[in-house]
Amino acid sequence: MGFSIVEGPEIETEFNNFTGLNIPLDHPSRDAFDTFYLKDYSKLLLRSHTSPVQIRAMKSRKPPLAIVVPGRVYRPDAVDASHSFMFHQIEGFMVGENITLGDLKGVLEFFAKGIFGQDIKMRFRPHFFPFTEPSAEVDISCIICKGKGCSVCGRKGWLEVLGSGMIHPNVFKNVGYDPKKYTGFAFGMGVERIAMLKYGINDIRLFFENDLRFLNQF
Numbered sequence: 001m002g003f004s005i006v007e008g009p010e011i012e013t014e015f016n017n018f019t020g021l022n023i024p025l026d027h028p029s030r031d032a033f034d035t036f037y038l039k040d041y042s043k044l045l046l047r048s049h050t051s052p053v054q055i056r057a058m059k060s061r062k063p064p065l066a067i068v069v070p071g072r073v074y075r076p077d078a079v080d081a082s083h084s085f086m087f088h089q090i091e092g093f094m095v096g097e098n099i100t101l102g103d104l105k106g107v108l109e110f111f112a113k114g115i116f117g118q119d120i121k122m123r124f125r126p127h128f129f130p131f132t133e134p135s136a137e138v139d140i141s142c143i144i145c146k147g148k149g150c151s152v153c154g155r156k157g158w159l160e161v162l163g164s165g166m167i168h169p170n171v172f173k174n175v176g177y178d179p180k181k182y183t184g185f186a187f188g189m190g191v192e193r194i195a196m197l198k199y200g201i202n203d204i205r206l207f208f209e210n211d212l213r214f215l216n217q218f
């Protein structure tokens, strides 16, 4: 689909991880309980999402842009079947003069059907993210029960797979783009979550325990 792959460092500045992305100082995700800060360098941290690469890429390039960013991210979550202090995300974003929500829906539907099958349905559910406006969480029809309702989807018939939205004008201002000239979309997803849904894996720890009986299946 024409996306370039760009990677960024796992140690980030507070600006790239939060401020540049329109995440205010008092936002709970900036709290030390929700982010790994480096002890002796309080302005540096382990990135909590792949979105800082949006800031890096937009600052060093000019639109039109179509970029995907895979990589490790870190959050001080207690480890259990669905949480890990480290996991992987894939971020995607497109910026240009006439990029619309329709482009976002088209790209995500192509992706979702490619990964989960041509017969799945996709829906946008209104949500809030500081770096996009409007923002939406994206659900697919449950791949287990086909939307009828089961234990995997909590009887809802839908599975949340990623977050997305139109890039907030403040983010464009922070990287020196004219928000009157350019629009764009962004989306981000947890790689392990997508794999867990696709392959019916019930514990995120299996990816990192290095049990070759598990890993060799793929």
Ligand SMILES: [Zn+2]
Pocket: 142, 143, 144, 145, 146, 147, 148, 149, 150, 151, 152, 153, 154, 155, 157, 158
């Ligand atoms: Zn279900």
